[in-house]
Amino acid sequence: MKQTISSWRHVFKIDPDRILDDAALEAVCLSGTDAVMVGGSSGVTYDNTVELLSRVRQFEVPCVLEVSTLEAVVPGFDLYVIPMVLNTKHPDWLIGHHARAAHKYSYLIPWEQLIPEGYIILNPDCTAAAISEANAALTESEAAAYAEIADKLLHLPIVYLEYSGRLGDLELVSAVHRSLGESRLFYGGGIQDAGTARLAAAACDTIVVGNALYSDLEQALSTVAAVKPERA
Template identity: 50%
Template sequence: MKEEWFGKWRHAFKLDPDKTISDEALDAICTSGTDAIIIGGSSGVTFENTVDLMSRVRRYELDCALEVSTMDGAVPGFDGYFVPIVLNTDRSEWIIGNQIEGLMTYGTFVPWEETAAQGYIILNEDATAAKLTGAKTELEVDELIAHIRMGVQLMRLPLIYMEYSGRFGDMEMLRSARSVCGETRLFYGGGIDSAEKARQAAEWADTIVVGNVIYTDLAAALSTVVAVDSLQK
């Protein structure tokens, strides 16, 4: 498998266009040593607030990617684009429907070399994303493995994203996911609000994504970069 444009990321911060972040906090995040900034959210994402946040991040020399969750938030000018495909839902619009609608409108303009499908598995029933997509969050290990094999072996997705969104997840489930991902990139996000949790998740995930703690405890958010960096040395 060829190296994807996101293939060397170990740590990424995720910024929500619908949330406020000061220039000072953004500077600290973007100069922290993280590998990338991902912009995206489950609600309140518009063209205007996405463009505004992208323009602020683009002043820094690090990868900036967009997670395309709504057509309104589809903005040109990013280094890369993620298109979520929710694997643990039976609502077809979150598997193929919204994606087809988007391609009918913007398909001619998609930078395919910098665009990747995300096989999302949402595992926190209280998360906005779970409620929005109708995700079946209470998966047993064998069900999780089956979902990942669907994404990796049948759909040939370049990455699997295990998302607990606001709650720190089950690291044994993450370890099980790692065992069947093969060369497919494994992202983990959810509840990483300390260096120790960052280390735990980074032990099994190829890339950890840190989001909510940015807005509640900036120092703790920054400590996650150092924690992941220490694992590589």
């Protein structure tokens, strides 16, 4: 499963703390997306995560958990993506929470299913930036420098540029992409329809579509064929 992330072009991100009815969830899971990622910045609990996992598991789509809180880690996912916020001002969000989890639960952790993810948060107004105390006002060269550290020093398989709710500076995204060697660049933020999906996909390796699922499901579903022509 770890090897499969290298071929992912499209991921839907579903928030356990937001409502997505059964018909909508079925459409998402059968859309042809490469994976469904479960995660959110707030309101994520064990109960709502396990409920969402049980619903997604009715389908064959790969399902991964982006771990944002230790209390909401649920067994049964294909992979567990572990964010390390590279531009945080507080070490807890880079390694502190991770070390405490290992100290307390190392014997329970399925290490072979974990994928570390270098998170660079670039929307200063989003919840993730506030919680993680991220320095989100990065220039193009500063963002690329963080990405290079993730790629060439830390050897992280994923670098994730998070604009969370708004379409980001795609020239900056492209510059970060060019700076990477082995890491795969994920991008999330403001992808609402096929047009914005194509623009974002041209600047990165993998697009992540989340908020659009809750504002306009039909347009959100159109993002799959926009970046995976075989699904058209």
